[in-house]
Amino acid sequence: MEAITFTLHDFLRDFYTPAQCLEYLRKLRWPDGIHCRKCDRVTKHHLRPEKKAYSCQYCGTLVRPTKGTIFFGSKVALPNWFWIIFQFAKTRTGITAKQIERELGITYKTALRMCNAVRSCLEEDHTLSGQCELDETYLGNSRRYFGRKRKRGRGADKRPCFGAVQRGGAVVAKVVPNTKRETLYPIIEEHVEKGSEVFTDEYKVYASLEKMDPNLSWTYRHDTVNHSQGQYVKYRRDGTEVHTNEIEGFWSYPKNAIKGVHRGVSDRHLQGYVNEYAFRQSHRKDEQPLFFTMLRHIVPVERLAA
Ligand SMILES: [Zn+2]
Structure with a gap:
């Protein structure tokens, strides 16, 4: 259309x-x-x-x-x-x-x-289903540090964020206190329908997604790509492409914008920026x-x- x-x-x-x-x-x-x-x-x-x-x-x-x-x-x-x-x-x-x-x-x-x-x-409240990709990232670099020497990567000036995308559909993206299992699993449970197929990288927290709910024989069909071994797409026999390109593609927008356009964002408003990019992504086909x-x-x- x-x-x-x-x-x-x-x-x-x-x-x-x-x-x-x-x-x-x-x-x-x-x-x-x-x-x-x-x-x-x-x-x-x-x-x-x-x-x-x-x-x-x-x-x-x-x-x-x-x-x-x-x-x-x-x-x-x-x-x-x-x-x-x-x-x-x-x-x-x-x-x-x-x-x-x-x-x-x-x-x-x-x-x-x-x-x-x-x-x-x-801010929106989507429920994702079908084929979904999950990935966490670090966003921020607060104004205070901008232009000065900063720690790179998972430093103190960046905040962890978790995101899930339904392929071809909506995004759920949250600033989180950490990327531990007890933080991420409730978000996944709330926003990704049980029975969905989820693709992640090999980060160990995702390993038990398959059996998250003890009352079910399986909660999510889970498959991983092994980024640390240079694998970015895995082609399964059933024709499924296992990768996390869509969620990583999504993260690249706030990541680049916070660095290049906004030149740093305060912690307090980070979720707002994440909302903005998630909103655009979720409605891009409207x-x-x-x-x-x-x-x-x-x-x-x-x-x-x-
Ligand atoms: Zn009147």
Whole structure:
């Protein structure tokens, strides 16, 4: 299926004014109309742009489509927020607060806070099945150390992360305190359906995946590639390709971006960055432009009971 494109031209046409953004939020949030608390029924509401709200035609009660979202109470105009989300959706490598500072003429601090707010909304809860790949990695290099001599590899300035991908599908990626069995197994159990086929490297923690659940004769069909022996793909007789290329390919995005684009990320916001890249990866085959999928995650939808 061909993905629908949403260009900069489309964006500027549809989200140029605060009123346009509010209208979009209203439709997204209240697809069945706005239920007025005071009149106790769905009534017609009119836009009150100066209050960033809608008021009931009969009693004047105000409702705010930004309530409970990252936009609420922000001094930054809605088109600027939407523009940042548009940028998040448009790039594969991510956009930096520095670029946003320059392009929107807001302070770096505000831009960074906005980016982290958007990222915090992009956490998803996927359940993977079929053929899955698991792999852990180390991400980070905190700002404090940037430009100075750092320890390489599994040093103190990097945080362990665990990821699982369903081949051709969604990604689950988490910053974890360590890569021990007792840390990783509950995540696997929660996000990978039992009975799935899982591929990993030879890291010893994965060795008992096959019999994780004592009540089952086997929990996961598990197969490994032996990276330490220079093996990157193993072809099984049944035609299955055993490798972890897809999950490693996924990790390369946040890895390169944190190093090259963002120039280091603080520990506190690392999960947010991981969310951002996982979100893009999980939705890369969507028909709907990513921009609208992101907005859907930011704005709660209030449906009326039928
Ligand atoms: Zn009313």
